[in-house]
Amino acid sequence: GQQVMQIPQYQHVQEGEDFTTYCNSSTTLSNIQWYKQRPGGHPVFLIQLVKSGEVKKQKRLTFQFGEAKKNSSLHITATQTTDVGTYFCAGREQTGANNLFFGTGTRLTVIP
Amino acid sequence: DTEVTQTPKHLVMGMTNKKSLKCEQHMGHRAMYWYKQKAKKPPELMFVYSYEKLSINESVPSRFSPECPNSSLLNLHLHALQPEDSALYLCASSRDGGNYGYTFGSGTRLTVV
Numbered sequence: 001g002q003q004v005m006q007i008p009q010y011q012h013v014q015e016g017e018d019f020t021t022y023c024n025s026s027t028t029l030s031n032i033q034w035y036k037q038r039p040g041g042h043p044v045f046l047i048q049l050v051k052s053g054e055v056k057k058q059k060r061l062t063f064q065f066g067e068a069k070k071n072s073s074l075h076i077t078a079t080q081t082t083d084v085g086t087y088f089c090a091g092r093e094q095t096g097a098n099n100l101f102f103g104t105g106t107r108l109t110v111i112p
Numbered sequence: 113d114t115e116v117t118q119t120p121k122h123l124v125m126g127m128t129n130k131k132s133l134k135c136e137q138h139m140g141h142r143a144m145y146w147y148k149q150k151a152k153k154p155p156e157l158m159f160v161y162s163y164e165k166l167s168i169n170e171s172v173p174s175r176f177s178p179e180c181p182n183s184s185l186l187n188l189h190l191h192a193l194q195p196e197d198s199a200l201y202l203c204a205s206s207r208d209g210g211n212y213g214y215t216f217g218s219g220t221r222l223t224v225v
Contacts, residue, residue: 045215
């Protein structure tokens with residue numbers, strides 16, 4: 001079955017430092033989504049990437065989809081304490097399929 | 113209304129009890145989902161409903177029984193659960209077609225004793 005791994009599992013950064021999490025799938029993905037889950041909260045949709053090599057930005061967040069559509073990354077510039085949480089990538093194999101599988105997640109801690 | 117509402121927020125049940133989790137959305141989404149999340153783990157897909165019909169069952173044990181009475185409501189009926197079923201149960205919805213982000217509810221934290 002589909003496996004989506006993320007590294008690192010945990011990341012502690014000083015406030016103001018940059019942060020990157022990497023997502024790798026065992027199979028080619030039709031699209032990939034990113035979610036943020038605050039401690040004690042629920043996943044919140046951030047963005048979706050569909051095209052090979054696609055790059056999207058949201059303020060300090062930059063999302064990238066690999067050329068082979070098997071990997072993705074999320075980069076946060078100048079982290080803030082509000083960035084604390086677990087970041088999940090989530091992908092689906094088939095276009096239009098409703099079975100979204102979550103990656104293992106990266107838990108980000110920001111030290112003020 | 114851009115929310116998914118789940119009730120109850122917390123539930124403690126015995127292994128012989130029958131209980132139900134409820135989920136409601138009024139965004140006109142035609143796809144609804146149940147996910148299970150254990151502590152420090154990613155959400156795991158359980159069931160997918162598309163236009164009120166069950167389209168995906170990820171080999172979930174029969175002690176979990178989903179129901180979609182209408183396009184706004186999704187239930188998860190629980191019976192004879194085991195302590196290892198204790199988890200956060202998340203409901204989500206999306207526009208159908210697989211190309212849209214999911215809106216998650218805040219979840220029901222279930223403890224089986």
